[in-house]
Structures are given as C-alpha cells and as structure tokens.
Amino acid sequence: MLDSSPASPARPTFADITTIGVGGSIAAFACPKDRVGLIEAVEGADAQGQPLCVIGGGSNLLVSDDPFPGLVVRDARHEMYVLDEAAPVEGQDRSVHVGATAGTNWDDLVDYCVRMGLAGIEGLSGIPGTVGASVVQNIGAYGQEVAQSVQSVEVWDRERKTTQELSAQDLAFGYRSSALKSSMYEAPGQPAESFFPTPRFVVLSVTFALRHSRASRVDFDQLARALGVEVGDQMPTEQIRQAVLSIRAQKGMLEDPYRYLNPWMRGSRQRDNAQAAIDSLQAAVDQAGGVDSPQGQDLIANRHSCGSFFMNPVISEEQAVSLPAEAPRFPVISAGQQADPARVKTSAAWLIDHAGFHKSFALPKAQAGLSTVHTLALTNRGSASSQELADLAFAIRSGVEAAFGLSLIPEPVLVGLQLDR
Structure with missing residues (x-):
C-alpha cells in the first residue's frame, strides 16, 4: 500500500x-x-x-x-472479495455479490471480476478512479451504469456521525448523479455551503450484485461495431473489456498510467495492472514515432485530463425541438428504468464541436486545450495552470450557450475555481 x-x-x-x-x-x-x-x-x-x-x-x-x-x-484500503460461492451451483441462481473498499482502484475491480467469470461491469473498463467515487458519480459507459450493479453502500454520515448502509434505492441514482453527489450541491453545478467538496456521506465500501457468466450482452452500438456483432448479441466478457479499453484509448479517455510511478500514487493500483497499462501506452507511443514525435506527445498529453469535462445535457422535448435536426438525441434511462418521455439527452461533444470548438482548440498562449481526438476532454498540454483550464471551460460553455441556449454543467468537482463570471 x-x-x-x-x-x-x-x-x-x-x-x-x-x-x-x-x-x-x-x-x-x-x-x-x-x-x-x-x-x-x-x-x-x-x-x-x-x-x-x-x-x-x-x-x-x-x-x-x-x-x-x-x-x-x-483511502489506502484496496480490498476486493467475493461474498458468495466462487462458482455457480448447477441449476441455481447465478447471482453473486462482490465487495470492495472505497479506495480500491475501479479498473482493478473490473479486471478482478472479469477474471473471476463475473459479469455486469465489464463495459465500465478503463474508467479512472476508485470504487468509492464510482457510486458518487454513477459512472457509466457503453451501455452500462454502476447503478445497475450496486447492491448497497456503507457510508460514514458526517452530519449524524454514524455509519449507515444505503440501498441502491436510497442512493437515488440518476444520470451521473446520486444522493451522495447531490449532498454537495444546492443545484447542479452550485456547491452547497455545508458539504463541499466532500459529500455528507463518505463511502466506506460497496457491495455489487453481479452474475456468474463469462459472456455478456452488448448494448451499445459503438461497442457492437468494434466487436463486429449486433447490438443485443452475447460476447465473452474478456473480449468486451478489451474492446472497451481499445475504444477508450483511441478517444484519449484513459488515464496516464505513468502517474503510478509517482511516489504519491505508487501502490494505489495493482502493480501488474499498472504495468500492463504502461506497456500498452508505450507500445502506442513507439508506433506513433516515439515520445519526441508530435503524435507520441499527443498520446500522452491527451490523457492529462478529467475525462469528459461536461455532462451531456438532459433537456425537455421543447428544448430538443429547438436544436438543429442533426443534433444527437437519446432517451434518458438510468439504472434499468423506463425511458422518461418528457426528457431528452443530447451530446455535449456535438454541441461543443458545432459551437466552433474543435479538437485541439486552445486559447492564445495557454497550455490548456481540447484533446486532439475528443472535444469533450479538456487537457493539460504540459504545464497548464488550473486557471487556464477554467478559462478554457468558461469559453466553451459560453460559446455553447450563445449558439444553442444550453448551459453545460461540469462533470468534475471544481475546488477553488468558478466558471460563472
């Protein structure tokens, strides 16, 4: 540790x-x-x-x-454990419960579950962060959300000064939201006075309900194309995991694994997994012409980000009608619920690009810029200041609002910085 x-x-x-x-x-x-x-x-x-x-x-x-x-x-605890039988009993329920401490690296848990033959979170491969943060943010990607697999969360209640066991229902999961995250904000993007930048409920551990299976359903079209199958087809979970990691790498949406050589990060991810990620990035950099080539430098710099910086706007049907016909529109579904007919989700990346902020966009003389492969990631191109990144975010949000009348909400927690001017 x-x-x-x-x-x-x-x-x-x-x-x-x-x-x-x-x-x-x-x-x-x-x-x-x-x-x-x-x-x-x-x-x-x-x-x-x-x-x-x-x-x-x-x-x-x-x-x-x-x-x-x-x-x-x-949290320096990195514990993962299967709470039920390690192998399914023939003809019986194939569900299984897995526990993990809050400080456990998220992708370490995904890798562990896939290797154990447990399905349910393989589509969330490669998302940076920890198990505790996964439930605060209700992380999601490629047809899965963590909300679909959470059984319960043990928390420390800072207000009542006691531990609690919260069910998935108690957590009130929504799109990139939960009751834990909501305790930090008066309204979306507006920090609360009492609990910020740490929620009222601090996650101690999480119990997930998964299933014994080495195959899983592919529920996202981009993932299906990468695997060469149709949406709804079953594929081995290991192949799904590798396809997701490949897609995320192509988008620059993986973290820089070299950070685990930093003394302050060393030991916070399993050594084998960290080394495998370093080897994978190094191979990509070598193929691009080496670390001194512009392409090699971009491969590393694109990973110095918070991932998706803005959430996809969830808007009313009336607002959706006012957008250009070609703007993406998706149903709003969370935690296996039915689609909400009164709300529509559109693409923040599309709005940013069509407001004139294209890949690699940067403000003059700034070391902060959009990723060279994805308009949704704000990146530190070498020695950016936090204010340069905040200025870039402000410029993008203002431009999108001027073009489409929609105000983008940051996904990361901003500490000591404001986008409202």
Missing part, C-alpha cells in the same frame, strides 16, 4: 494526485489504511472545522493552484 511518508516532499500537491496534473499545495494529507482510521480522519477534520477533501483516484477533480488550507484524505 502507499506509504504516506515516501522519500519526497512531506505532502503532495493536487498536481501530484490528480489525473489532469494541476492544483496547489495541501496543508495536511492522510492515507488511512483501515476503516477506523478513515472515519477518524474525516471526523477529526469536521470537529476542527477544517476544509476536507476526500479524494479517490483524482480523476474527477479540477483544483485551484492556490494552497488548500485543509485536510486531504485518500
């Missing part, structure tokens, strides 16, 4: 522990290695009135370059 006192500066900066690689110094940093230590760290900060930031993999944070005056806590 990560040593909280490596042979490096006494504390990391946010630039050291976030995927986008920006952010200022940290007054206090803790990496508790057990459940009691995690609760004590959170409760201690709250009792002293300290600003508190509980961080996972740092993939959903954009933090100011100013010093952070409080405590940053990262």
Whole structure:
C-alpha cells in the first residue's frame, strides 16, 4: 500500500494526485489504511472545522493552484472479495455479490471480476478512479451504469456521525448523479455551503450484485461495431473489456498510467495492472514515432485530463425541438428504468464541436486545450495552470450557450475555481 511518508516532499500537491496534473499545495494529507482510521480522519477534520477533501483516484477533480488550507484524505484500503460461492451451483441462481473498499482502484475491480467469470461491469473498463467515487458519480459507459450493479453502500454520515448502509434505492441514482453527489450541491453545478467538496456521506465500501457468466450482452452500438456483432448479441466478457479499453484509448479517455510511478500514487493500483497499462501506452507511443514525435506527445498529453469535462445535457422535448435536426438525441434511462418521455439527452461533444470548438482548440498562449481526438476532454498540454483550464471551460460553455441556449454543467468537482463570471 502507499506509504504516506515516501522519500519526497512531506505532502503532495493536487498536481501530484490528480489525473489532469494541476492544483496547489495541501496543508495536511492522510492515507488511512483501515476503516477506523478513515472515519477518524474525516471526523477529526469536521470537529476542527477544517476544509476536507476526500479524494479517490483524482480523476474527477479540477483544483485551484492556490494552497488548500485543509485536510486531504485518500483511502489506502484496496480490498476486493467475493461474498458468495466462487462458482455457480448447477441449476441455481447465478447471482453473486462482490465487495470492495472505497479506495480500491475501479479498473482493478473490473479486471478482478472479469477474471473471476463475473459479469455486469465489464463495459465500465478503463474508467479512472476508485470504487468509492464510482457510486458518487454513477459512472457509466457503453451501455452500462454502476447503478445497475450496486447492491448497497456503507457510508460514514458526517452530519449524524454514524455509519449507515444505503440501498441502491436510497442512493437515488440518476444520470451521473446520486444522493451522495447531490449532498454537495444546492443545484447542479452550485456547491452547497455545508458539504463541499466532500459529500455528507463518505463511502466506506460497496457491495455489487453481479452474475456468474463469462459472456455478456452488448448494448451499445459503438461497442457492437468494434466487436463486429449486433447490438443485443452475447460476447465473452474478456473480449468486451478489451474492446472497451481499445475504444477508450483511441478517444484519449484513459488515464496516464505513468502517474503510478509517482511516489504519491505508487501502490494505489495493482502493480501488474499498472504495468500492463504502461506497456500498452508505450507500445502506442513507439508506433506513433516515439515520445519526441508530435503524435507520441499527443498520446500522452491527451490523457492529462478529467475525462469528459461536461455532462451531456438532459433537456425537455421543447428544448430538443429547438436544436438543429442533426443534433444527437437519446432517451434518458438510468439504472434499468423506463425511458422518461418528457426528457431528452443530447451530446455535449456535438454541441461543443458545432459551437466552433474543435479538437485541439486552445486559447492564445495557454497550455490548456481540447484533446486532439475528443472535444469533450479538456487537457493539460504540459504545464497548464488550473486557471487556464477554467478559462478554457468558461469559453466553451459560453460559446455553447450563445449558439444553442444550453448551459453545460461540469462533470468534475471544481475546488477553488468558478466558471460563472
């Protein structure tokens, strides 16, 4: 596990522990290695009135370059365990429950489940972050959402100062939202005064309901095309996982695995998985002409991001009608529910591109820019400041609003930064 006192500066900066690689110094940093230590760290900060930031993999944070005056806590527990029979009993229920501590690397869990012959989260392969963050954000991709597989979540309630077991229903999952995330905001994108940038409910562990199967249904057209099958076909979960990783790599939507060589990140992902990701990226860079080639540099720089920076707008039917005919429109479905006929989801990437912000767009003299392969990712091209990234996000959001009348909501948590001017 990560040593909280490596042979490096006494504390990391946010630039050291976030995927986008920006952010200022940290007054206090803790990496508790057990459940009691995690609760004590959170409760201690709250009792002293300290600003508190509980961080996972740092993939959903954009933090100011100013010093952070409080405590940053990262759960150093990386435990995964099958709670039922490891193999299905012939003719009986094929469901199985898997538990994981909040600090477990998300893709480590996906890899573990696929290797164990458990299906249900393979479409979420390659998403950066931790198990705890996955349920706060209700991560989703390629026809799956984490909400579809969550059985329960154990949390520490910062208000009542007690642990609770929350069911999937209690969590009120929606598109990139949950009751946990909602406790941080007065309204979408507007931080609450009481609990920000850490939710009222701090995740301790998650129990997932999966199924014994080495095959799974393909429910997303892009994934189906990559696999050469039809939507609805069954495919081996390992092949689905590899196809998802390949698609994400082509979009620049994987994290930079070299970050796990950083002393402050070392040990936060399983060594074999981190090395495999490094080898895969290095092979791609070599094929592109090496690290000194423009293409090789782009392959690495595109990964210095928060992933998708803006959420896809969920709008009314009336708003959807006002968009150009060619604008994408998708049904709004979450956690296996029926589509909501009164709401439509459109593509933030399409809106950004058609508002004039194309791949590689950057403001003058700035080290922040859009990815060279995806308009939805804001990237640190080398030595960007957090303000440069905030300025870029503001320019894009203002341009989309001027062009289409829709206000994009950031997906990452913004700490010490504002897009409203």
